[in-house]
Amino acid sequence: MNNPASSPAENPPHGAASRRGPFRPGERVQLTDEKGRMNTVTLTPGGAFHTHKGFLLHDTIIGQPEGTVLPNTTGQLYQTLRPLLSDFVLSMPRGAAVVYPKDAAQIVTMGDIFPGARVVEAGVGSGALSISLLRAVGDAGYLHSFERRPEFAEIAKGNVETIFGGPHPAWRVSLGDFQEQVLVEEEPGSVDRVVLDMLAPWECLDAVATVLAPGGVWINYVATVTQLSRTAEAIRADGRFTEPEAWESMVRGWHLEGLAVRPDHRMVAHTGFLLTARRLADGATGLVQKRRPSKTDFSDEDLNAWTPQAVGEREVSDKRLRRVARDASSTIQRGALPPEEAQARREAEKDTEKDT
Structure with missing residues (x-):
């Protein structure tokens, strides 16, 4: 399949013009007030941004740097x-949940998405990850996105064209199941990177192994531990890929105000897991990493190792247990007595304890 992009010498980086110069009609502009509240508007001649504290005419913004x-x-x-x-x-x-910027950045970096790369992805969702991938591959690259639902593809198309100022020359979208369509539309061994954001990426293992070039990277974005485990085990069992690696990213902002410097009370914690593996050459057998043998059942030795004495816990005597039991049962009664009578009862209990 021919690269849909022209040479870099013929065209400047796509969308660069829309990121420079004064504001123009049709652009999206972020308005931030004095309390830090942000609103995003699309500039329209004759339009206005209204709040309970007045309005700001779009014509006032258009033409300003x-x-x-x-x-x-x-x-x-x-x-x-x-x-x-x-x-x-x-x-x-958005029609579907978006891939957060923190995860998209990890995918671009850890997936080694380079300018001019040939990348396929599935599914498209709302186009958030597609935008980051298109920025990474550039006009001279190639991104082929597969999406099962036509309405999601339309939403993604609108978002991509909004941020780039028009259709991106390196982007192609196909409808259908990835594991079937990619084999029809991409040549074996012609793809540099595969990025999957779907419920069951292990079902695409054969398709990915077919289209991915030797040394190519396969990166998966999954939401649950179960998906992560099943995908990793499927890759290991297949033998055509390197040992899979998995991680997640967490981002915590910081409050900065004079000497009041502290972490924010809220953070973007778990959003999903990322798992990567690389395609081996045809005929090569993946290395089996040496691991300590693991057991799924507990032996008698394992059970004995977790007794209170084995982990350093002090043994509680029967005498102490009896005293605690008496204290627990008589606390309410003592609290209801006059102070002098309560003190007398405590002394009597101490004498009884000495006798025992």
């Missing part, structure tokens, strides 16, 4: 900037 601070009709100030990729992804229309 990025980073301008403008007042609305009541003097409320707004900072105007073009949304960053992370801002756009979290605010764009």
Whole structure:
């Protein structure tokens, strides 16, 4: 399949023009007020951004350089900037859950998505990951996205064209099941990277092994431990890939205000697991990593190793247990007595304990 992109010398990086210069009609602009609240609007001649504290005319923003601070009709100030990729992804229309920026960044880096690479992905969802992959492969690259649901493909197409200012020359979308369609539309060994975001990536193992070039990277994004385990074991059993590696990323922001420097109370913790493996050459047998033997059943020795004495816990005497039991049963009774009578009862209990 021919590369759909022209040479870099003929065309500048796609979408670069829309990221520079003064604001133009049709652009999305991020408005931030003095309390840090952000709103994203699409500039329309004659339009206005309304709040309970007045309104800001779009015509006031159009033609201004990025980073301008403008007042609305009541003097409320707004900072105007073009949304960053992370801002756009979290605010764009979505039909399915998006791949968070922290995971998309890991996929691009750990998947080694390079300029000019030939990449296939499934499924597209709302197009968040597709945008990051297109930025990484560039105009001279190739991204073939597979999606089962036509409505998701349409949403993704709209989001991609919004952020790039039009159709991306390196992007192609196909409808259908990945494991069937990719074998029809891609030549064996012609793909550099495979990125899967789906429920059962292990079902695509043969398809991935067929289209992925030797040394190519297969990276999976899964949500649960069960998916992670099953995919890893399927890759190990297949023998055509290197030992799989898995991880997750967590991002925690920090509050910065004078000397009040501390972690934010909220963080983006678990969103999904990432698992990678690389395609071996045809005929090669993957190395079996040496591991300590593991057991699924407990032996008598294992059970004896977890007694209280074995883990250093002090043995409690019967005498102490009796005292604690008496204390527990008489606490309410003592609390209901006058102080002098309660003290007398405690002394009597001590004498009884000495006798025993």
